[in-house]
Amino acid sequence: MLKDGAYRKHTGGLRTRLADAMGQVSARLKSLGLTPWIEPNAGMFLWCQLPEGLDAADVARSALAEGVVLAPGNAFSLTQAASGFLRFNVAQSLDPAIFSVLERAMQRVGKGA
Secondary structure, rough: OOOOOOOHHHHHHHHHEEEEHHHHHHHHHOOOOOEEEOOOOOOOOEEOOOOOOHHHHHHHHHHHHHOOOOOEEHHHHHOOOOOOOOEEEEOOOOOOHHHHHHHHHHHHHHHOO
């Protein structure tokens, strides 16, 4: 597999698919009012800041009630200083239902529900 170039071709295809997913997911999240912390050129994770006043753990709990698991920033922060951020795995975030649930969760949390 390494000799005939199949592995290089496979990983190249993965990089291309991840880059496409990154662009699509980033655009969808921006349309919901989330701001990418950094827009990476590669990789599978995208950190986004929620609109002011929203707590990521509250949004994640609200989304979980609809069967969508989100990753609140504080789950990755020893200092618990990332409560306004969500981390998205772009390879698993292309389902349009994720964005619908996220939008509803943000609205519920924003209204104090």
